[in-house]
Amino acid sequence: MRKVCSALPSYKLACFATLLLAGMAQASDTLYVESWRTDDANIWSDTIIPAFNKHHPDIKIQFSPTPPTDYNSALQAKLQAGSAGDIITCRPFDASLQLFDSGYLEKLNGLKGLEDFSDVAKSAWVTDDGREQFCLPMASVIHGFIYNKEIFEELNLTVPKTQDEFFKVLAKIKSESRYTPLDMGTADQWEAATMGFQNIGPNYWKGEAGRKGLIDGTAKLTDQAYVDTWKELAKWKPYLGRGFEAQKYSDSQNLFTLGRAAIYPAGSWDIQTFNNQADFEFGAFPPPVLKQGDTCYISDHTDIGMGINTASKHKEAAKIFLNWMASAEFGELFANAVPGFFPLSNHSVAIKDPAAQTFISWRQQCESTIRNSYQILSRGTPNLENQLWNVSAQVINGTMTPEQAATETQQGLEQWYGPQQ
Template identity: 80%
Template sequence: MLNAHSILSVSKYALATAVVLSSAGMANAAGTLNIESWRSDDANIWSDVIIPAFNKSHPGTKVYFSPTPPTQYNSALQAKLQAGTAGDLITCRPFDTSLTLYKEGYLDKLNDLKGLGEFSDVAKSAWVTDDGQDQFCLPMASVIHGFIYNKEIFKELSLSEPKTRDEFFKVLDTIKSESRYTPLAMGTADQWETATMGFQNIGPNYWKGEAGRKALLDGKAKLTDKPYVDTWKELAKWKPYLGNGFEAQKYSDSQNLFTLSRSAIYPAGSWDIQTFNNQADFEFGAFPPPVAKAGDTCYISDHTDIGIGINANSKNKAAARELLNWMTSQEFAELFANAVPGFFPLSNHKIAIKDPVAQEFISWRDDCESTIRNSYQILSRGTPNLENQLWNVSAQVINGTMTPEAAAQETQEGLEQWYAPQQ
């Protein structure tokens, strides 16, 4: 599924065209590797930073990065794989899209990759078979959820980063009653933000991260259970703090509301850091989803977003494995994290990130337990699709047109229609 943070402009894609053309005739030459990707924005990063760093220790391997526009990537890649013309390395979408490619024989098994031990089970979960036995893509990057805030507004109103839910709503009350600013920059027109930066952002603190997510998968927990109802209850409380006409407010509108200093707090994905670095003329910071009470274990959505695998039909598998092994290193992790602020390496290496807000996001891994969005692994395969249901019901809950209990009931009934462990 394509999230808004993956949508790239045509102009950005044009910048990568030269990279594509230069590699077109070289993909099958000896000693070369061609990488398929939807990340057109990263073309210069690969050509100017990552590939030169790899070539310092592997001077005999030429690497070419060949992106396709993200909206065309899945279909274009499928066509290339079927025709036998795909590159040696495949940038992997998380979960079922790549799992299908593995089942169809297009991706190599990576169980024996030397550096795979540098990655946690959570990090590997997006590119592993349902039984957990086979790894078919190397985890490459995640995005982390939290809240980004305008430091100047907080200073003006003498506010501190909230640690607990009570503190969070006191901050919102102060912004609403004592200033001209909109407390929360979020709309419900596009729906996906309400699930991604709303439900999946604050929810892990309610359902206890991986324990709760796995209980849903195993059928030991239901979406009608208290943690899920309570998550929607908190979302319903956001409504008074949103801007006028938030029901018609789109994702880009929310970004503009924040970067124009008209809103104080932005429910965020870390991918927004780059946008705000480019557009905001004020200092901003970030805080994780507040917990129920001080001292509680905190849980963050540290969502697996990008992986990379080996084309099973590549003629350069040995070289491809050398590149993947290097990509498990601390060197690659630090290079990538600093080149693409807000996209975080999934390995266990300690790294130094220069961007202060990106460093703040990744520091939460030290204090909080990581999990992934609970609708992404297996639970959105059937009809109705749980991810799409979460978009719809979360937007309705915030709009005030559906109760938290009704949202829980609708999503649970949807799962029960097709998912055996929930029947």
């Protein structure tokens, strides 16, 4: 267009008018963000988008969430119809990998912002061979234990650092108070695996080394590390509430917010709920190590990523937005707007919420890993993640031994996963 305008002086005015209109159209381009985080709509409109537009006022952002239960199917339908947004909020691992393999997510190799993330952070959105990155890591959740500070003060308890100290604290709460020592139920099963097995387990299987060992076949679920994890879970039973077998996740949340339980096996996402509902001060501690001096490991689980729709007409603008999302500025904004969801970048961020700050501080003390059933190992039948739910709940209930749990999950993996056969 510029060459035409210079070549034909008599048409310069008309050409410049056309260029001006084209520039105005480009300036009004809008990036639409697909997400399942319906609760975050006001955070995007009030915090994230205004902060981004201070740097890039010409790129407009429209946050368009879908209810979480409908997100996967709705997104798939939109992508197939060619009506999906420019930015795709990515579930971790296989759900997004399938979108990439189907050609719906842009390859992000070379995106500058990715330089600020570790391999562990990027692992949820990379191909099995580690060569292709298809989503930018956005946020993780961290596992540990949340405790009622008032109860600890009342009973003169010290936050436990080792497994032995942990069980001494539980025993004292049980013998000297009316409070439930450990607040978790097994009715929904997933808590037994997510806040139980995946919470304490990394200290046994040594985080990423153990997780990767299951993937490459050099480790098995019948190894002592896994049997010992279930043995510790079995020891939780005497300290759980009366009728815990029928206790659901929401029941556990209510019990803790009412001040009737001392320790809550947690995911950091619970911080927001307790901030809103509890009228007492609570703190957090990481999974106690097996013995004094051991390296500690935490489940710092990749939860949310951001990708680019391959059909987007605004890919360059989308890359600018993703690079900004990799910045310390975005990480700090998001972490403070949504306490309990933590930036995955290597930047140091200041978090105002005291419990959230405690959780993220463990990254400086401990080695980070992710849930060991999420990458590759839950693709077949039986699904390892679902098996872990079931056997972990049974071990806590006392209806299955740790050895039986190990044998059942290992045999399940061997039925379909080559490296374990």
